[in-house]
Amino acid sequence: MTHEVYLASDNWAPAHPLIVQSVIEANEGDAPAYGADPWTLQAEKLIQDTFRAPCKVLFVPTGTGANILALMLACQRHESVLCTDSAHIQYQESGAAEALVGCKLLTVPHRNGKITPQEIRRKLVSERAFGKHSTAPRVISVAQSTEVGTVYTLEELKQLSQLCKEEKLLLHIDGSRLYNAAAALGCGLHELVEAAHADLLSLGGTKNGLLGAEALVLLNPALEKGADHLQKQALQLLSKMRYLSAQYIPFFKEKLWQLLAEQANLRAQEIASFFLEFPQLVLSYPVETNQLFFTAPEATIAAIQEKIRCHLWDKEKRELRFIASWNTSQEEVAAVKRILSGICL
């Protein structure tokens, strides 16, 4: 570890001590395997309460696993999924949707990381024009917050919901950073899924202070058929499930999710505020959560990468990504300011 500051990813952050404590407490004696233990039941109940819905919850080890399991439950063999060209399911899941689900992803250009009703409608028309020769669109998948750190407003989610209703589509939310979106909007997690009338939610955790736990939340009961079998078949069923689910207990019981997400967002805002002073650093998108994408001259990019561990997101565009995590400290933010000033002034 040779950099001064780490803004590479919220996946690089450690787990919050309360989460570790909860795992330690769950390590008590024998307990039923495969999710029939009391911790899993409690965590599921907490999530149901959080979302104010009698949803079925499948705890899984990876976010990609939650997404793919969602598509398995939502899509028949000939159906397809609409998403942006920057979607995680399209761009960073190593072809899992195609290889494991077998569905086609119909991509449309994103606008600030978001899918727009206009682009969806255009794609629906062209894909449906050839009937059985093309696929049958079935799902819209959106990330909240998006892969570039922006947030769908409640109004935008309602519009997507309306479109889904009109076009008989299901709505899937990739919520690996849902907490950051709720913190940004100052709303409850349940308001996000209610506005969207979401059918399936990939609920994050790992990126917001857990050791490693994600969940697939089935909000539409019609999609539960086969879910237990498919969790196993999709390699997402842990035997000692308690160590996964127990992580969610303090997370929801103490609203730890909110504290951690607010903190990460705040740090990103603080960093973004410096950018006003450095005109050679151009933000690619509004900074609404804990992610910043910005372009800069090549030499500046190189200098920043020497001091701050971060991702060169798009080499051609000379775009860097900073991600603040729950664990990013005020000292680190100050160091970022110092480093950027040294390079840019």
Added chain:
Amino acid sequence: MTHEVYLASDNWAPAHPLIVQSVIEANEGDAPAYGADPWTLQAEKLIQDTFRAPCKVLFVPTGTGANILALMLACQRHESVLCTDSAHIQYQESGAAEALVGCKLLTVPHRNGKITPQEIRRKLVSERAFGKHSTAPRVISVAQSTEVGTVYTLEELKQLSQLCKEEKLLLHIDGSRLYNAAAALGCGLHELVEAAHADLLSLGGTKNGLLGAEALVLLNPALEKGADHLQKQALQLLSKMRYLSAQYIPFFKEKLWQLLAEQANLRAQEIASFFLEFPQLVLSYPVETNQLFFTAPEATIAAIQEKIRCHLWDKEKRELRFIASWNTSQEEVAAVKRILSGICL
């Protein structure tokens, strides 16, 4: 059949009498099943001679079958295929590549129906930027002639070949209308695959006067592993293979393919020549083979569709497609002129 002229598709045309005759002649006594019959051996030999290569030939019932079998042989589970957004494998095979092969299709915008080295390189950079999190690009798939009737020049094919060599990619040609391309360029079929250094060729037939027969031609011997098993597994192995393969015998022996393709191309050129007189009909692409795409005012579109059976290709763009087949007659071309004049003048 209530229209005056039929330009809906070369798939609507009947089979040429010599082809039917060849099938009748193959219907003589018992013969080994699954391709071990003398007609299949002869047809394979004729194709090897045509392409001047010791290629393995798999006769299959559909062009989509040939394409999918090609991708099965070329791609590992984590590998992907570059093609245009208008490619048949992307747009009109009902998601077969994803559902059966499991590979991701990486689409790039087409230019006159063609893929360009520049767009390929751009996509390669972005897909490779995230290593194991994305797919490993493995194949470039191009249609010759393209889905919009244009033709890659020999020089363009050489450039693609060079790019494949540099980037360690395989080249697949979807040649469902390869004959029309060769006729347009005035070259031999073998020159097309040689220029491209193609590894796999989906060789058409049905659209150029056969009753129904296509072939997958394996030009790269390294891809033959498992081919026989996969033909069976991919539902492409006919038991009475002789009736498929026999169709190719007069087709290649008598160079019937050339005669029929030239005729279809010529009819399309004749029709295209009328368009100069009707400025409200705007050709979408250069008419290089047997297909014409054009846009027109809505009322004109409707009037044409009443008299001429053809496909409304893109409703939003008000674009119609005319396809001439080997069987399109000079009388039909004259009728097209009369009808268009009546509508447009």
Added chain:
Amino acid sequence: MTHEVYLASDNWAPAHPLIVQSVIEANEGDAPAYGADPWTLQAEKLIQDTFRAPCKVLFVPTGTGANILALMLACQRHESVLCTDSAHIQYQESGAAEALVGCKLLTVPHRNGKITPQEIRRKLVSERAFGKHSTAPRVISVAQSTEVGTVYTLEELKQLSQLCKEEKLLLHIDGSRLYNAAAALGCGLHELVEAAHADLLSLGGTKNGLLGAEALVLLNPALEKGADHLQKQALQLLSKMRYLSAQYIPFFKEKLWQLLAEQANLRAQEIASFFLEFPQLVLSYPVETNQLFFTAPEATIAAIQEKIRCHLWDKEKRELRFIASWNTSQEEVAAVKRILSGICL
């Protein structure tokens, strides 16, 4: 062709002249592609009349294609199919069920080629014992006539139907030789599917005198969802469909299927009758249709194979298979008698 007699397979036989004639007649002018032509409509109507049901019919090029498409329509991702260990879908489709449908085949030992309710129940208990850790059995697939030439009686089919009802399973019939079964039982084709309450039927043709045509018949309307898309996706949708469907017109209109199947069965019976004279030739199963399986001493096997083209079915058991086709002549039967006498007496 160097043997005196050909009993290798009904797939080796030529097409009946009336079938060829029907194809020639269908080769008239332009016609809509992909099954919207009048021949396809007529053939579908004839099949509906034959089975006395408003079934949907998908004409496909191969029997394996019909079987696999049936399983795609019947099975969700976590569901499985019960069949015998000798089933075509298990043993001779190169793993297509697993590779393309992704379903598990739960095999049980056959008794004279047939699946028994007792074995099915035993397998259901063991597979269901572990809930989500195993698959959910969904389909029973039986071949009628079976892969070893035996026939399920109407009573046996009723028992399977009853079991399916009790256990909430679907019934699929692989009817690549359904005609031979009906001829053997002296019943109508409709009586077979009615007795079984079959949900899906792979209806043969190629083995009984066609050039090459099979059909998937959907008897349970609840399974039609997505069928058109899946036919395309599964590489089973021919563009010039008329040449496939037209083959079925004389077949059903003139009840040609019955004549040809009766003839094939009769020839097999005649050959079987000789076996009484040759105690070293031991029939493996009752000869109920057009197939004979028998074991013999190694030297006898070799001598037979020199004169009669037939399949060594099981080397270890020294088992040969004879198949009579619609085209097997009385002269050939006489030659078989002569040859066997020469070897065995």
Added chain:
Amino acid sequence: MTHEVYLASDNWAPAHPLIVQSVIEANEGDAPAYGADPWTLQAEKLIQDTFRAPCKVLFVPTGTGANILALMLACQRHESVLCTDSAHIQYQESGAAEALVGCKLLTVPHRNGKITPQEIRRKLVSERAFGKHSTAPRVISVAQSTEVGTVYTLEELKQLSQLCKEEKLLLHIDGSRLYNAAAALGCGLHELVEAAHADLLSLGGTKNGLLGAEALVLLNPALEKGADHLQKQALQLLSKMRYLSAQYIPFFKEKLWQLLAEQANLRAQEIASFFLEFPQLVLSYPVETNQLFFTAPEATIAAIQEKIRCHLWDKEKRELRFIASWNTSQEEVAAVKRILSGICL
């Protein structure tokens, strides 16, 4: 938790305190995601040292994941896997091999849980008899220790290795309880894979005292191609990998695996020793590791299940399974004796 003793599964046991400690220690500051952290490198090194081979190690969250990833790397689309009818990959992975890998599992009857060279050879002959119409056998997969608790001797493993060499097959070991086998044989873990010349090893952990961690060990470097991509695609790549891999550090560094496995085996032996006194309890297999399977009269079964939490393995056979874990205490063993005496004497 209402039973006196828990012998349901080694998956029910808690994690060993040293394992928990190692996870706590790994929770220090930022660390690279997806396996590029120092704990993962150290754990991989320890495994390489343990197996005395420069093997590539992929840490994964589930044993089913390790198995399926192994088959993805080993099998082409048309290839198949030989295993027993009691294999975990066949019976208790909810059809994942078929659904995700697409390969056929060719099952053969087990003898005391083991696959035999004789049965393998028989299956090879029958599957290969029909060439492209069947699958191409490619992998033998064995569990060590087996699903019924028995152990392949080093000599038996050598025989399998020899057979693989002769028949050009790969060998996969499902080692979810490899430690118990090594403890039973009193040999090193490396001796097991060396005797078998194993190409791929699913290395357990969760069942032997970890919180939840498994690994796929690639012993044959030719199989590494695409492994990183496939780990991601198969939903087996954790972002915060350190919490998985850190579990293995004390496990191998301190040879904790051996201590825990020996203890579990010993407890099972102690329990097995009581069975001599109760003739109505009939062991199904020799008790070689930490599992006991036994049959008993129905009333006895019911009485045992009331006091001891265990699995009714086969209802029809009235067979129970006891599994001792690293955490099974001498007090529990004594309680088992008391309970069984109360019921059986």
